[in-house]
Amino acid sequence: MQESLVDRASALLERPGRAVLGITGAPGAGKSTLAAALLAALGPDVGHLPMDGFHLADVQLDRLGLRDRKGAPETFDVDGYVAALARLQSAPDRVLYVPGFERDLEQPIAAALAIPPSARLVLTEGNYLLLPTDGWERVRPLLAEVWFVEVDDDVRRERLVRRHEQFGKSPEAAREWVERSDEANAALVAATRDRADLVIGTEAAA
Template sequence: MSTLDDLVARARSLVPDHGRAVLGIAGAPGAGKSTLTLALLDALGDKAAHLPMDGFHLADAQLDRLGLRGRKGAPETFDVAGYVAALARLHAEPASMLYAPGFERDLEQPIAAALAVPPSARLVVTEGNYLLLTSGGWERVRPHLAEVWFVDGDDGLRRTRLVARHEQFGKSPAAAREWVERSDEANARLVTATREAADLVVDLGPDPGVGPG
Protein backbone atom coordinates (compact mmCIF):
# COMPACT_ATOMS: atom_id res chain seq x y z
CA MET A 1 0.00 0.00 0.00
CA SER A 2 1.39 3.41 -0.99
CA THR A 3 2.06 5.86 1.81
CA LEU A 4 1.01 9.49 1.62
CA ASP A 5 4.68 10.43 1.15
CA ASP A 6 4.87 8.05 -1.82
CA LEU A 7 1.76 9.59 -3.37
CA VAL A 8 2.97 13.16 -2.83
CA ALA A 9 6.28 12.30 -4.50
CA ARG A 10 4.49 10.72 -7.45
CA ALA A 11 2.22 13.76 -7.79
CA ARG A 12 5.20 16.12 -7.77
CA SER A 13 6.90 14.05 -10.48
CA LEU A 14 4.01 14.76 -12.86
CA VAL A 15 4.78 18.49 -13.09
CA PRO A 16 6.49 19.29 -16.41
CA ASP A 17 9.38 21.68 -16.93
CA HIS A 18 6.96 24.15 -18.52
CA GLY A 19 3.21 24.57 -18.08
CA ARG A 20 1.27 22.51 -15.57
CA ALA A 21 -0.08 19.05 -14.94
CA VAL A 22 -3.56 17.96 -13.88
CA LEU A 23 -3.93 14.89 -11.66
CA GLY A 24 -7.29 13.14 -11.56
CA ILE A 25 -8.60 11.36 -8.46
CA ALA A 26 -11.47 9.03 -9.34
CA GLY A 27 -13.51 6.52 -7.39
CA ALA A 28 -17.01 5.55 -6.32
CA PRO A 29 -19.14 7.85 -4.13
CA GLY A 30 -17.84 7.81 -0.56
CA ALA A 31 -14.57 6.04 -1.42
CA GLY A 32 -12.38 8.77 0.05
CA LYS A 33 -11.52 10.89 -3.00
CA SER A 34 -11.84 14.19 -1.13
CA THR A 35 -9.87 12.83 1.83
CA LEU A 36 -6.96 11.90 -0.40
CA THR A 37 -7.19 15.11 -2.44
CA LEU A 38 -7.10 17.37 0.61
CA ALA A 39 -4.16 15.45 2.07
CA LEU A 40 -2.25 15.85 -1.19
CA LEU A 41 -3.03 19.54 -1.45
CA ASP A 42 -1.97 20.13 2.13
CA ALA A 43 1.36 18.39 1.51
CA LEU A 44 1.99 20.04 -1.87
CA GLY A 45 1.48 23.61 -0.65
CA ASP A 46 0.83 26.72 -2.71
CA LYS A 47 2.18 25.24 -5.96
CA ALA A 48 -0.95 23.06 -6.16
CA ALA A 49 -4.63 23.89 -6.56
CA HIS A 50 -8.00 22.13 -6.54
CA LEU A 51 -10.62 21.86 -9.30
CA PRO A 52 -13.32 19.42 -8.15
CA MET A 53 -15.77 17.94 -10.64
CA ASP A 54 -18.61 18.51 -8.14
CA GLY A 55 -18.79 22.22 -8.96
CA PHE A 56 -20.13 21.26 -12.37
CA HIS A 57 -23.32 19.71 -10.97
CA LEU A 58 -26.37 21.07 -12.76
CA ALA A 59 -28.43 23.26 -10.43
CA ASP A 60 -31.73 21.87 -9.17
CA ALA A 61 -33.63 24.26 -11.44
CA GLN A 62 -32.03 22.60 -14.46
CA LEU A 63 -32.49 19.10 -13.07
CA ASP A 64 -36.21 19.84 -12.58
CA ARG A 65 -36.45 21.16 -16.13
CA LEU A 66 -34.80 18.01 -17.46
CA GLY A 67 -36.71 15.63 -15.19
CA LEU A 68 -33.47 14.43 -13.57
CA ARG A 69 -33.87 15.57 -9.95
CA GLY A 70 -34.18 11.97 -8.74
CA ARG A 71 -30.94 11.07 -10.55
CA LYS A 72 -28.86 13.89 -9.05
CA GLY A 73 -25.22 12.79 -9.02
CA ALA A 74 -25.50 10.55 -12.10
CA PRO A 75 -23.25 11.31 -15.10
CA GLU A 76 -26.00 13.07 -17.05
CA THR A 77 -26.63 15.53 -14.19
CA PHE A 78 -23.32 17.37 -14.69
CA ASP A 79 -22.19 20.07 -17.11
CA VAL A 80 -19.50 17.86 -18.60
CA ALA A 81 -18.82 20.30 -21.44
CA GLY A 82 -18.15 23.08 -18.94
CA TYR A 83 -15.85 20.82 -16.93
CA VAL A 84 -13.88 19.83 -20.03
CA ALA A 85 -13.59 23.48 -21.05
CA ALA A 86 -12.17 24.38 -17.63
CA LEU A 87 -9.62 21.55 -17.85
CA ALA A 88 -8.60 22.71 -21.32
CA ARG A 89 -8.11 26.27 -20.08
CA LEU A 90 -5.76 25.06 -17.34
CA HIS A 91 -3.36 24.00 -20.08
CA ALA A 92 -4.09 26.64 -22.71
CA GLU A 93 -3.97 29.67 -20.39
CA PRO A 94 -1.51 28.84 -17.58
CA ALA A 95 -0.72 32.53 -16.99
CA SER A 96 -4.37 33.41 -16.31
CA MET A 97 -6.44 33.03 -13.15
CA LEU A 98 -9.11 30.40 -13.65
CA TYR A 99 -12.35 30.93 -11.73
CA ALA A 100 -14.43 27.80 -11.41
CA PRO A 101 -17.66 26.74 -9.69
CA GLY A 102 -17.62 25.03 -6.32
CA PHE A 103 -20.28 22.85 -4.71
CA GLU A 104 -21.95 23.91 -1.46
CA ARG A 105 -23.01 20.74 0.34
CA ASP A 106 -25.24 22.57 2.82
CA LEU A 107 -27.30 23.85 -0.13
CA GLU A 108 -26.53 20.89 -2.42
CA GLN A 109 -26.01 23.45 -5.19
CA PRO A 110 -23.10 24.65 -7.37
CA ILE A 111 -21.78 28.15 -6.62
CA ALA A 112 -20.39 30.13 -9.55
CA ALA A 113 -16.74 31.26 -9.38
CA ALA A 114 -16.35 29.92 -5.83
CA LEU A 115 -12.87 28.57 -6.58
CA ALA A 116 -9.78 30.11 -8.14
CA VAL A 117 -6.78 28.38 -9.70
CA PRO A 118 -3.88 30.88 -9.76
CA PRO A 119 -1.10 30.91 -12.36
CA SER A 120 1.33 29.80 -9.63
CA ALA A 121 -0.37 26.38 -9.42
CA ARG A 122 1.85 24.01 -11.39
CA LEU A 123 -0.19 20.97 -10.34
CA VAL A 124 -3.99 20.95 -10.27
CA VAL A 125 -5.80 18.10 -8.55
CA THR A 126 -9.30 17.36 -9.83
CA GLU A 127 -11.43 14.71 -8.21
CA GLY A 128 -14.72 13.15 -9.19
CA ASN A 129 -16.59 9.95 -9.91
CA TYR A 130 -16.58 9.95 -13.68
CA LEU A 131 -13.07 10.88 -14.82
CA LEU A 132 -12.58 7.53 -16.55
CA LEU A 133 -15.96 7.10 -18.25
CA THR A 134 -15.75 6.57 -22.00
CA SER A 135 -19.14 7.90 -23.12
CA GLY A 136 -21.59 10.74 -22.62
CA GLY A 137 -18.94 13.40 -23.19
CA TRP A 138 -16.82 12.17 -20.28
CA GLU A 139 -14.37 10.58 -22.72
CA ARG A 140 -13.10 14.13 -23.38
CA VAL A 141 -11.84 14.44 -19.78
CA ARG A 142 -9.01 11.90 -19.79
CA PRO A 143 -6.79 13.57 -22.44
CA HIS A 144 -6.41 16.61 -20.15
CA LEU A 145 -5.12 14.55 -17.20
CA ALA A 146 -1.50 13.49 -16.70
CA GLU A 147 -2.62 10.55 -14.56
CA VAL A 148 -5.81 9.27 -12.97
CA TRP A 149 -5.67 7.52 -9.61
CA PHE A 150 -8.59 5.36 -8.52
CA VAL A 151 -9.44 5.35 -4.81
CA ASP A 152 -10.62 1.94 -3.68
CA GLY A 153 -11.55 0.44 -0.32
CA ASP A 154 -14.10 -1.45 1.71
CA ASP A 155 -17.60 -1.16 0.20
CA GLY A 156 -19.37 -1.53 3.54
CA LEU A 157 -17.42 1.35 5.05
CA ARG A 158 -17.99 3.42 1.91
CA ARG A 159 -21.77 2.99 2.15
CA THR A 160 -21.72 3.79 5.88
CA ARG A 161 -19.89 7.05 5.09
CA LEU A 162 -22.42 7.92 2.41
CA VAL A 163 -25.42 7.39 4.70
CA ALA A 164 -23.77 9.52 7.40
CA ARG A 165 -23.00 12.25 4.84
CA HIS A 166 -26.60 12.41 3.64
CA GLU A 167 -27.85 12.54 7.22
CA GLN A 168 -25.37 15.33 8.01
CA PHE A 169 -26.80 17.41 5.18
CA GLY A 170 -30.43 17.01 6.13
CA LYS A 171 -31.85 13.65 5.09
CA SER A 172 -33.56 11.41 7.61
CA PRO A 173 -31.80 8.09 8.33
CA ALA A 174 -34.37 6.21 6.24
CA ALA A 175 -34.17 8.67 3.36
CA ALA A 176 -30.37 8.60 3.48
CA ARG A 177 -30.28 4.80 3.26
CA GLU A 178 -32.83 4.79 0.44
CA TRP A 179 -30.84 7.35 -1.58
CA VAL A 180 -27.59 5.43 -1.11
CA GLU A 181 -29.07 2.09 -2.19
CA ARG A 182 -31.08 3.51 -5.11
CA SER A 183 -28.85 6.27 -6.52
CA ASP A 184 -25.34 6.24 -5.08
CA GLU A 185 -24.86 2.50 -5.51
CA ALA A 186 -26.01 2.61 -9.15
CA ASN A 187 -23.39 5.30 -9.75
CA ALA A 188 -20.80 3.30 -7.78
CA ARG A 189 -21.24 0.26 -10.03
CA LEU A 190 -20.73 2.43 -13.10
CA VAL A 191 -17.60 4.02 -11.65
CA THR A 192 -16.09 0.78 -10.36
CA ALA A 193 -16.24 -0.64 -13.89
CA THR A 194 -13.65 2.00 -14.90
CA ARG A 195 -11.12 0.98 -12.22
CA GLU A 196 -8.82 -0.96 -14.56
CA ALA A 197 -8.28 2.13 -16.74
CA ALA A 198 -6.59 4.02 -13.88
CA ASP A 199 -2.85 4.64 -13.77
CA LEU A 200 -2.77 3.79 -10.05
CA VAL A 201 -5.21 2.19 -7.61
CA VAL A 202 -5.00 3.67 -4.11
CA ASP A 203 -6.48 1.54 -1.34
CA LEU A 204 -7.05 3.78 1.68
CA GLY A 205 -8.03 0.77 3.80
CA PRO A 206 -10.44 0.89 6.75
CA ASP A 207 -8.30 3.59 8.40
CA PRO A 208 -6.99 5.88 5.63
CA GLY A 209 -4.49 7.57 7.93
CA VAL A 210 -5.22 10.95 6.38
CA GLY A 211 -8.59 11.53 7.99
CA PRO A 212 -12.06 10.06 7.57
CA GLY A 213 -14.25 10.33 4.50
Protein backbone atom coordinates in the same frame (compact mmCIF):
# COMPACT_ATOMS: atom_id res chain seq x y z
CA MET B 1 -1.03 9.67 3.89
CA GLN B 2 1.78 7.63 2.37
CA GLU B 3 4.83 9.70 1.50
CA SER B 4 5.04 7.83 -1.81
CA LEU B 5 1.76 9.43 -2.93
CA VAL B 6 3.09 12.91 -2.22
CA ASP B 7 6.33 12.05 -4.04
CA ARG B 8 4.44 10.74 -7.05
CA ALA B 9 2.28 13.86 -7.21
CA SER B 10 5.34 16.08 -6.77
CA ALA B 11 7.04 14.32 -9.67
CA LEU B 12 4.35 15.66 -11.99
CA LEU B 13 5.77 19.13 -11.35
CA GLU B 14 8.90 18.08 -13.21
CA ARG B 15 6.94 17.82 -16.44
CA PRO B 16 7.03 20.82 -18.77
CA GLY B 17 4.04 23.11 -18.55
CA ARG B 18 1.11 22.43 -16.24
CA ALA B 19 0.00 18.96 -15.10
CA VAL B 20 -3.44 17.92 -13.92
CA LEU B 21 -3.79 14.98 -11.53
CA GLY B 22 -7.20 13.28 -11.47
CA ILE B 23 -8.54 11.44 -8.44
CA THR B 24 -11.52 9.20 -9.04
CA GLY B 25 -13.48 6.44 -7.34
CA ALA B 26 -17.01 5.53 -6.33
CA PRO B 27 -19.18 7.84 -4.20
CA GLY B 28 -17.92 7.74 -0.62
CA ALA B 29 -14.56 6.19 -1.46
CA GLY B 30 -12.53 9.08 -0.04
CA LYS B 31 -11.61 11.15 -3.11
CA SER B 32 -12.09 14.53 -1.46
CA THR B 33 -10.20 13.39 1.64
CA LEU B 34 -7.20 12.39 -0.47
CA ALA B 35 -7.36 15.60 -2.51
CA ALA B 36 -7.43 17.70 0.67
CA ALA B 37 -4.46 15.81 2.11
CA LEU B 38 -2.45 16.27 -1.08
CA LEU B 39 -3.28 19.97 -1.25
CA ALA B 40 -2.09 20.39 2.33
CA ALA B 41 1.11 18.43 1.71
CA LEU B 42 2.05 20.00 -1.62
CA GLY B 43 1.67 23.64 -0.67
CA PRO B 44 -0.22 26.75 -1.79
CA ASP B 45 0.85 26.75 -5.44
CA VAL B 46 -1.17 23.65 -6.25
CA GLY B 47 -4.58 24.36 -7.77
CA HIS B 48 -7.90 22.63 -7.14
CA LEU B 49 -10.64 22.03 -9.72
CA PRO B 50 -13.29 19.69 -8.26
CA MET B 51 -15.75 18.03 -10.63
CA ASP B 52 -18.54 18.54 -8.05
CA GLY B 53 -18.65 22.25 -8.89
CA PHE B 54 -20.14 21.26 -12.24
CA HIS B 55 -23.28 19.71 -10.73
CA LEU B 56 -26.35 21.10 -12.44
CA ALA B 57 -28.30 23.31 -10.05
CA ASP B 58 -31.56 21.92 -8.71
CA VAL B 59 -33.57 24.31 -10.89
CA GLN B 60 -32.04 22.67 -13.96
CA LEU B 61 -32.48 19.16 -12.58
CA ASP B 62 -36.15 19.91 -11.99
CA ARG B 63 -36.49 21.25 -15.53
CA LEU B 64 -34.90 18.08 -16.91
CA GLY B 65 -36.76 15.71 -14.59
CA LEU B 66 -33.49 14.47 -13.08
CA ARG B 67 -33.71 15.56 -9.44
CA ASP B 68 -34.05 11.96 -8.26
CA ARG B 69 -30.84 11.04 -10.13
CA LYS B 70 -28.70 13.87 -8.74
CA GLY B 71 -25.08 12.73 -8.88
CA ALA B 72 -25.49 10.58 -12.01
CA PRO B 73 -23.31 11.41 -15.04
CA GLU B 74 -26.12 13.19 -16.86
CA THR B 75 -26.66 15.59 -13.92
CA PHE B 76 -23.32 17.36 -14.47
CA ASP B 77 -22.26 20.03 -16.94
CA VAL B 78 -19.63 17.85 -18.60
CA ASP B 79 -19.05 20.42 -21.35
CA GLY B 80 -18.26 23.10 -18.78
CA TYR B 81 -15.94 20.77 -16.88
CA VAL B 82 -14.03 19.80 -20.02
CA ALA B 83 -13.77 23.45 -21.05
CA ALA B 84 -12.32 24.39 -17.66
CA LEU B 85 -9.77 21.58 -17.85
CA ALA B 86 -8.79 22.64 -21.35
CA ARG B 87 -8.30 26.25 -20.27
CA LEU B 88 -5.67 25.12 -17.76
CA GLN B 89 -3.46 24.44 -20.79
CA SER B 90 -4.73 26.99 -23.30
CA ALA B 91 -4.57 30.02 -20.98
CA PRO B 92 -1.98 29.21 -18.29
CA ASP B 93 -1.09 32.88 -17.81
CA ARG B 94 -4.60 33.81 -16.62
CA VAL B 95 -6.39 33.14 -13.35
CA LEU B 96 -9.02 30.45 -13.89
CA TYR B 97 -12.15 30.83 -11.77
CA VAL B 98 -14.08 27.60 -11.33
CA PRO B 99 -17.22 26.66 -9.39
CA GLY B 100 -17.17 24.91 -6.06
CA PHE B 101 -19.89 22.84 -4.43
CA GLU B 102 -21.53 23.83 -1.15
CA ARG B 103 -22.62 20.66 0.63
CA ASP B 104 -24.80 22.49 3.14
CA LEU B 105 -26.85 23.82 0.22
CA GLU B 106 -26.19 20.85 -2.08
CA GLN B 107 -25.66 23.42 -4.85
CA PRO B 108 -22.77 24.60 -7.05
CA ILE B 109 -21.31 28.03 -6.28
CA ALA B 110 -20.00 29.99 -9.28
CA ALA B 111 -16.36 31.15 -9.26
CA ALA B 112 -15.82 29.85 -5.72
CA LEU B 113 -12.26 28.73 -6.49
CA ALA B 114 -9.39 30.44 -8.29
CA ILE B 115 -6.45 28.69 -9.94
CA PRO B 116 -3.53 31.12 -10.32
CA PRO B 117 -0.96 31.03 -13.13
CA SER B 118 1.62 29.90 -10.56
CA ALA B 119 -0.19 26.57 -10.10
CA ARG B 120 1.83 24.14 -12.20
CA LEU B 121 -0.03 21.19 -10.69
CA VAL B 122 -3.82 21.10 -10.44
CA LEU B 123 -5.83 18.44 -8.62
CA THR B 124 -9.27 17.46 -9.85
CA GLU B 125 -11.45 14.82 -8.23
CA GLY B 126 -14.75 13.27 -9.22
CA ASN B 127 -16.61 10.08 -9.99
CA TYR B 128 -16.51 10.07 -13.77
CA LEU B 129 -12.99 11.02 -14.83
CA LEU B 130 -12.51 7.69 -16.60
CA LEU B 131 -16.02 7.21 -17.98
CA PRO B 132 -15.67 6.39 -21.71
CA THR B 133 -19.04 7.70 -22.95
CA ASP B 134 -21.45 10.64 -23.13
CA GLY B 135 -18.82 13.35 -23.36
CA TRP B 136 -16.81 12.16 -20.35
CA GLU B 137 -14.32 10.46 -22.67
CA ARG B 138 -12.90 13.95 -23.34
CA VAL B 139 -11.68 14.24 -19.73
CA ARG B 140 -8.94 11.61 -19.60
CA PRO B 141 -6.75 13.08 -22.39
CA LEU B 142 -6.56 16.32 -20.40
CA LEU B 143 -5.12 14.63 -17.30
CA ALA B 144 -1.49 13.63 -16.70
CA GLU B 145 -2.49 10.77 -14.39
CA VAL B 146 -5.65 9.40 -12.80
CA TRP B 147 -5.62 7.69 -9.41
CA PHE B 148 -8.50 5.43 -8.40
CA VAL B 149 -9.41 5.39 -4.70
CA GLU B 150 -11.26 2.37 -3.36
CA VAL B 151 -12.53 1.20 0.01
CA ASP B 152 -14.63 -1.69 1.31
CA ASP B 153 -18.14 -1.32 -0.11
CA ASP B 154 -19.86 -1.69 3.26
CA VAL B 155 -17.69 1.06 4.74
CA ARG B 156 -18.32 3.26 1.72
CA ARG B 157 -22.10 2.82 1.88
CA GLU B 158 -22.20 3.63 5.60
CA ARG B 159 -20.18 6.78 4.94
CA LEU B 160 -22.72 7.82 2.33
CA VAL B 161 -25.68 7.17 4.62
CA ARG B 162 -24.08 9.29 7.36
CA ARG B 163 -23.31 12.05 4.86
CA HIS B 164 -26.90 12.19 3.62
CA GLU B 165 -28.18 12.22 7.21
CA GLN B 166 -25.77 15.04 8.06
CA PHE B 167 -27.22 17.14 5.26
CA GLY B 168 -30.83 16.66 6.21
CA LYS B 169 -32.17 13.30 5.04
CA SER B 170 -33.88 10.96 7.48
CA PRO B 171 -32.07 7.65 8.13
CA GLU B 172 -34.63 5.85 5.96
CA ALA B 173 -34.40 8.36 3.12
CA ALA B 174 -30.61 8.38 3.31
CA ARG B 175 -30.36 4.62 3.00
CA GLU B 176 -32.93 4.53 0.18
CA TRP B 177 -30.96 7.15 -1.76
CA VAL B 178 -27.70 5.26 -1.31
CA GLU B 179 -29.12 1.94 -2.45
CA ARG B 180 -31.08 3.38 -5.39
CA SER B 181 -28.93 6.23 -6.70
CA ASP B 182 -25.40 6.19 -5.24
CA GLU B 183 -24.92 2.48 -5.84
CA ALA B 184 -26.01 2.76 -9.48
CA ASN B 185 -23.36 5.45 -9.91
CA ALA B 186 -20.80 3.35 -8.03
CA ALA B 187 -21.29 0.49 -10.48
CA LEU B 188 -20.50 2.81 -13.39
CA VAL B 189 -17.35 4.03 -11.67
CA ALA B 190 -16.19 0.53 -10.70
CA ALA B 191 -16.22 -0.45 -14.38
CA THR B 192 -13.57 2.23 -15.07
CA ARG B 193 -11.08 1.01 -12.43
CA ASP B 194 -8.76 -0.76 -14.87
CA ARG B 195 -8.22 2.46 -16.81
CA ALA B 196 -6.53 4.19 -13.87
CA ASP B 197 -2.79 4.77 -13.62
CA LEU B 198 -2.78 3.91 -9.90
CA VAL B 199 -5.25 2.16 -7.60
CA ILE B 200 -4.97 2.99 -3.90
CA GLY B 201 -6.89 2.05 -0.79
CA THR B 202 -8.25 4.65 1.58
CA GLU B 203 -5.85 3.46 4.28
CA ALA B 204 -2.95 4.51 2.04
CA ALA B 205 -4.47 7.94 1.58
CA ALA B 206 -5.10 8.54 5.28
